[in-house]
Amino acid sequence: MISATALDPEQRARNLDRLASEHFDVLVVGAGVNGSGAALDAVTRGLKVGLVEARDFAAGTSSRSSKLFHGGLRYLEQFDFHLVFEALKERKLALEKLCPHLAKPVRFLYPLRKPGIDRAYAGLGIGVYDVMGAGRGVPSRLRHLGRKKTLAAFPSGDRDALYGSITFYEGQVDDARHTMMIARTAANYGAVVASSARVTGFIRQNDRVTGVHLRDLESGRELDVSADVVINACGVWIDEIQTMVGGKGAFRVRASKGIHLIVPRNRINSSLGLITRTEKSLLFIIPWGQGSAGSGGFWLIGTTDTDWNLDLAHPAASEADIDYLLGHANALLSDKLSRDDVVGVYAGLRPLLAGESDSTSKLSREHAVASPVRGLVVVAGGKYTTYRIMAADAVDAAVHGLNKTVPPSCTEDVLLLGADGYHGLWNTRGQLAESLGLPLGQVERLLGRYGSLIGELGTLIAERPELAEPLEAAPEYLKVEALYAATHEGALHLDDILARRTRISIETWDRGVGVAPEVAELVAPVLGWDAAAIEREVDHYRARVAAERESQHQPDDLSADAARLGAPDVRMGRSGG
Structure with missing residues (x-):
């Protein structure tokens, strides 16, 4: 069995000393999935890399997603075939190669509520999606089910609301553990990693960023970190970090709030997860966790998609958010859920590239990389599933300004810790x-x-x-x-x-x-x-x-x-x- 670099307090103390005393090719700010991915990408290209995070690994968006590796079924409606195909490729890599211990295929049921129209419309979209994703990490193709077989698979379904269903597969992951494992893998390859280390400002020489001012939030210690290039991978905090540099950023990020509920597995009798449309987004009812003997577990119900411009560190789920999800879930269920059934609630913020639309659900899930100031690279947008692509693009932009030959990204072949064996x-x-x-x-x-x-x-x-x-x-x-x-x-x-x-x-x-x-x-x-x-x-x-x-x-x-x-x-x- 494998052992790896331990991120214990002693290692963290040594890493802070190294951050203060050594010079880095690349310093990544933000240890969500994009930042951790960028650190892993850079260090496996042979660069000297630092990774700092103000709170904990995946403390923001990357621990509060729907916990799926998916292609983005609804993006087909926006004819974003490139994003879907790219995400399906990444799903396959995660499930089959990079982290099979953390990611698993899950079968989903898409319920049909209108005879004829729903099956034709949804069947076409899911059929295209299934063809694009064939062989990409999932064990089976889609199936069309009539009402009888739908209710056999989903006994809790409302008989008066369902006329049939379509089943297909997606991938599931514990996002927080996955992100932490990316950061830990980066550390195992030599990246100098420190959480609870907040960037308080940038070091400038003439018109170039040459490092950051850092505060250790555990001790209050102040230190400076020197680097050829700084990558800002701070998600919804990107605008705040760009403000420290001065001047206008290359793009804006809008925060979209998504909340999720956790209810006991025995409250919904179904052998499959469920995905359906709402007027604003998709509704997921996803099997989550299990007991030590393979029993128990929960359903994860999400998500909302609403604009948020309040506190970024701790987005809050309101009563209206919870009632919205319960209402849409109950539209499918014969035995209705109530607030008393809710074990847990969490809320997260998606960093979306700001556009002209008033609806966050229509803003771009595509990512963007820019260098608004020499020595600074900013990566924003995207979706959890395609983190590795975003990370590679950010590092590509960072190495463009280095006076050395740097090999291309190889993370398609870099297994996360725990995968080997x-x-x-x-x-x-x-x-x-x-x-x-x-x-x-x-x-x-x-x-x-x-x-x-x-x-x-x-x-x-x-x-x-x-x-x-x-x-x-x-x-x-x-x-x-x-x-x-x-x-x-x-x-x-x-x-x-x-x-x-x-x-x-x-x-x-x-x-x-x-x-x-x-x-x-x-x-x-x-x-x-x-x-x-x-x-x-x-x-x-x-x-x-x-x-x-x-x-x-x-x-x-x-x-x-x-x-x-x-x-x-x-x-x-x-x-x-």
């Missing part, structure tokens, strides 16, 4: 379960989160057998997973562990409040927390959950935003990038 471990998972002393279902779940890095968890369990026990208030997760988040995966705060390394914050009825003290005690020795720090972390997490719950009872965005801001950020200062 995964299939062999999956095939021998029975023996692996026996050697680790864990139930088979638990090992299958761990392989889907860590792949061939599962051996690193096994080493921790061998040293401390009690780590194989489940967390008391979140028993679908083991104690070792919480500890490993701090010892290997760069987690610095309870938020990082409960919201991104695990999904406890949206998969438990109390949203992780009950497990917070137990996790804090587990990781305290690694993160250097004394009793006061443990209490501070737990209090902050409780305040965060309370503020989120309060925001979700507010009628509109303005009041929801005000309620969410009632809980201050756990890191020193509040900003993106």
Whole structure:
């Protein structure tokens, strides 16, 4: 089994020292999927690379998506065949090669509600989509089902609302873990990575950017980082970062809010996920997670697509957002959902290239790369599935200004940590379960989160057998997973562990409040927390959950935003990038 560079606090401290004392070919600002992807792309071309992030890996948009690798079915209606085909190629790469431990195919049902018209119209669009995606990471072609077979696959469907369906496949991924694993893979190739490191300004020599001023949000330390080229991959914060440089940016980004709900799997009886149209976007009802024995789990319901111009760090889901999703889901269901069925809620912001349309759903999901100032490259727009293409384009633009020969992107052949050896471990998972002393279902779940890095968890369990026990208030997760988040995966705060390394914050009825003290005690020795720090972390997490719950009872965005801001950020200062 594989071992890799551990992103622990000691490594982070060494990396900050290196950022302050060494010169870099490329410094990437923002460790969402695009920034982490750019760091991996650059370092595997032989460049000396730094990657800094103001909060946590994937703390923004990249942990709050619909968690799909998909081609973008609705983009066919905009005749954006290039974007669809490009995304389908990336879906195949993710599912079959780059991260098969993190990405899985999921079968979806597209319900038909009007006889004749729906089947012809939807069948044509999905048929074109299916032909374009044939053989691209999914195990089967589309199927047309009548009402009887539709209801057999989807017993919870409203018989009066459904006349049939079309089924096809997409890919699913835990976006936060995937993004973190990209950053960790970049570190394994030599990138110098630091989270909780906020850019406060740019260093200029004449008309060229030559680095950044950085603040370590954990200690307050100020440092300067020198680089030939800085890549701004800050998503919805791109305009804010461009303002630090001065002058007008090459393009504008608009933030579109998308919210998602988590409900228990037993509330909807269906063997497939569902995708349907709404007046504004697509509605997804996606199977999400499972228990250690292969049971349980949830449905992820999303998404909205509305303009947002309030707080970027903590977008809030309002009561109106939640009711909108429940209403559209209930239009398909015989047993209606209520707010009491909602276990978790999360909201994210899509960074869209601003256009003339008033509707964010019509703004471009295409990406753009520009160099508004010498020494600075900006990448914006795009969609999660095509992050690798965006990253390569950004690095192409960055190396254009370097006085050296740089090879082309090779990330199409760079496996993420955990992928190498995964299939062999999956095939021998029975023996692996026996050697680790864990139930088979638990090992299958761990392989889907860590792949061939599962051996690193096994080493921790061998040293401390009690780590194989489940967390008391979140028993679908083991104690070792919480500890490993701090010892290997760069987690610095309870938020990082409960919201991104695990999904406890949206998969438990109390949203992780009950497990917070137990996790804090587990990781305290690694993160250097004394009793006061443990209490501070737990209090902050409780305040965060309370503020989120309060925001979700507010009628509109303005009041929801005000309620969410009632809980201050756990890191020193509040900003993106």
